[in-house]
Amino acid sequence: MPLVFRGNCSHCGYESPDVSAGGFVVLVTDREEDARRRLGEKFPIVTHPFAEYVLEEFGLSFHTTAWGGQLVEVQNLVCRDCGRVTQHRRLTAGGVAIGCGGCAGIGAMGLVLGIAVGFLVANPFVGAGLGIAICVLLATGIEFSANRLVRWRFPERVAAVDTTRMCSHCGGWNCVPVGSRGGGPFPCPECGETSVRMVPIARPG
Numbered sequence: 001m002p003l004v005f006r007g008n009c010s011h012c013g014y015e016s017p018d019v020s021a022g023g024f025v026v027l028v029t030d031r032e033e034d035a036r037r038r039l040g041e042k043f044p045i046v047t048h049p050f051a052e053y054v055l056e057e058f059g060l061s062f063h064t065t066a067w068g069g070q071l072v073e074v075q076n077l078v079c080r081d082c083g084r085v086t087q088h089r090r091l092t093a094g095g096v097a098i099g100c101g102g103c104a105g106i107g108a109m110g111l112v113l114g115i116a117v118g119f120l121v122a123n124p125f126v127g128a129g130l131g132i133a134i135c136v137l138l139a140t141g142i143e144f145s146a147n148r149l150v151r152w153r154f155p156e157r158v159a160a161v162d163t164t165r166m167c168s169h170c171g172g173w174n175c176v177p178v179g180s181r182g183g184g185p186f187p188c189p190e191c192g193e194t195s196v197r198m199v200p201i202a203r204p205g
Helices: 031-038 051-056 062-067 099-120 124-153 155-161
Strands: 004-009 023-027 071-079 085-092 175-177 194-202
Touching: 062 124, 085 124, 085 155, 099 124, 124 155
Parallel strands: none
Antiparallel strands: 004 194, 023 071, 071 085, 071 175
């Protein structure tokens, strides 16, 4: 699970709302529902490896929602111009083409090939490196292809849910992911001083 961050201003004591680092995937069933969630309505977060259990509460399956264009990847960003948190949203397949079983299969394949190569060249480090590289390349390639396919199938949903990396508050394009190195300090929304730093506070339960 990603870390949770909070912005603290050393000048005026301002504290930002808690926000998670990294990206997460949310369930979106229609355009109106997505609009309501942008206004603050609670949304279900589909988190690996508990995605199937979350979706079961809605009578849905992971494969159905992913191939049906109902999963949206969300990344929290901090604007360097105004100091507020904004979001970058993108329709995704949510890793459905791989899944838990696929991850295990790719890992097993990389392990076998790594051991074989390590044995042939009499160097276990070369074998381990090759095995890891194979796993990463396969997983990345399959997930990239699945995402492209889903986005090609549902262009109207892409237009409805996708956003740019522009700040939704001030219109600036100078945004960085929450928790990224070298991302602060940021301007304080309250006092205007460049004195806000995003501090990790906890992991979400």
